[in-house]
Amino acid sequence: MAQGFSQKHGIDFDATFCPVVCPATVRIILTLVAMHNWALHQLDVKNAFLHGFLQEEVYMEQPPGYIDPEFPSHVCCLQRALYGLKQASRAWFQRFSHFLFGLGFLANRADSSLFVHHGHHGVLYLLLYVDDMIITSSNQLMLRTLINRLAQEFSMKDLGDLHYFLGIEVIRNDKGIFLSQAKYALDLLTHADMVDCKPISLLLWLGLISQNLALLTVMLLNSGRLQELCNT
Numbered sequence: 410m411a412q413g414f415s416q417k418h419g420i421d422f423d424a425t426f427c428p429v430v431c432p433a434t435v436r437i438i439l440t441l442v443a444m445h446n447w448a449l450h451q452l453d454v455k456n457a458f459l460h461g462f463l464q465e466e467v468y469m470e471q472p473p474g475y476i477d478p479e480f481p482s483h484v485c486c487l488q489r490a491l492y493g494l495k496q497a498s499r500a501w502f503q504r505f506s507h508f509l510f511g512l513g514f515l516a517n518r519a520d521s522s523l524f525v526h527h528g529h530h531g532v533l534y535l536l537l538y539v540d541d542m543i544i545t546s547s548n549q550l551m552l553r554t555l556i557n558r559l560a561q562e563f564s565m566k567d568l569g570d571l572h573y574f575l576g577i578e579v580i581r582n583d584k585g586i587f588l589s590q591a592k593y594a595l596d597l598l599t600h601a602d603m604v605d606c607k608p609i610s611l612l613l614w615l616g617l618i619s620q621n622l623a624l625l626t627v628m629l630l631n632s633g634r635l636q637e638l639c640n641t
Contacts, residue, residue: 428502430522430536432575435543436588438523438534439579442545443586448552449579450544451571454505455564457540461490461500498539505537508562512555526551543571 442449454460468484469491477483490497506516509524514535517523526533531548533555546552559565571579576593579586598604 428521429538431520434517434520434523435536435575435577438536438543438545439586439588441534445547447545447547448549449571449581450552450556451568451574452542452544452556452559453566453568454540454542455566457505457563458490458492458494458497458501460563461497461502461504463487463490463494463496463500465496467494501540502537505563509535512558526555538575541574543574 439449441447467487469487470484471477471481487494490500494500506521506524509526510516512526513528514524514526514533517525522537524535524537526535528548528551531546531551533544533546533548533551535555536543544552544555546555556565556567560567570581573579573592576590578589578592580589581587595604598606
């Protein structure tokens with residue numbers, strides 16, 4: 410892993426923002442899938458950030474165990490991103506999106522992590538969240554062809570039918586698609602060691618937090634996950 414904390418803005422990196430699919434977009438696509446009874450597939454990219462190409466000139470010391478005995482003071486000029494670099498996620502997104510553009514996909518204007526392909530035989534939708542993706546299509550052959558093309562270009566893990574994505578359980582039956590966050594909420598309570606806690610009023614809860622540093626620490630560490638639970 411590269412020591413990205415030593416990078417300097419404007420020298421080693423420029424932009425770092427990487428778009429991710431919005432929860433509202435996921436719900437819209439799931440609605441289409443339920444209405445038309447389309448197949449819903451999930452894929453995961455192995456070591457996604459290592460697929461990204463760097464636009465900036467970045468140098469790194471030779472990693473331990475791989476130092477050239479003849480030139481131990483030489484440094485490496487990176488061509489691909491490494492985990493730890495500030496621009497690694499953005500480089501991966503650019504590499505992946507450019508590949509999809511070459512296949513005829515277009516990025517949605519409202520959500521740039523939603524890629525759409527309209528063909529003579531049907532339509533393809535691909536949702537990307539860092540290295541996780543959901544794929545659906547009105548044509549089963551188009552869906553399978555896309556999965557094969559992705560596997561040829563990247564190291565992929567085929568997770569089969571969608572069951573769990575962004576903390577949301579997806580349960581499909583004859584009546585439609587059921588979404589649940591019960592597992593995510595239970596995992597959050599388990600992580601905070603609060604599974605056996607009883608409900609309490611908000612005012613008393615805030616009073617307890619102000620008097621209990623350990624409890625305050627737990628709340629701060631899990632505040633982001635609580636926001637995600639509420640927003641999705």
